[in-house]
Amino acid sequence: EDKVVQSPLSLVVHEGDTVTLNCSYEVTNFRSLLWYKQEKKAPTFLFMLTSSGIEKKSGRLSSILDKKELFSILNITATQTGDSAVYLCAVDGKNYKYIFGTGTRLKVSA
């Protein structure tokens, strides 16, 4: 059965800290891995990763994929209170279907 596992489930850090969120997966017909940020209802797209070892970067956020070990990490440096959210990892597998992990709830305290 296809599955996506995220860790940790929740995390509390202080402003300025660096955090690393983990996503491991077991799916058939892997096409891509995606990261989303969910603050209220709608997940907003962060990154899509298809190739191993190529870092995607956007401001203080970066992500990388390891297709051999079947995992990805999302790094956030110099965290701010606005980074508080649930971070979702999804894998695009067979027939364009996304399989989501349970998410990591990040709280950044001032």
Next chain:
Amino acid sequence: SAVISQKPSRDICQRGTSLTIQCQVDSQVTMMFWYRQQPGQSLTLIATANQGSEATYESGFVIDKFPISRPNLTFSTLTVSNMSPEDSSIYLCSVARDRAEYEQYFGPGTRLTVT
């Protein structure tokens, strides 16, 4: 990315009634999807809305409970029928512009509470 709107943004409904949720996109897209997010849970795909044909449902979801329409390439509806409190969730539509574009973009969601 596409601009996606959903109506209603939230609703409180009585047990046994039905609610239709609308999803409108500002440009034509090939793929439209409907997801459910139950309280404290992650997103689960309900179905893929196919333009001009019946939706493709995931295991555990059936057309009688969640009928879906997709009359054109910019609009879809999801109906939650004969609701029970277990249907209380956030319902989200998402779109992908074409089959070569992997990333899906999500609408703002509909928060449904069934009493």
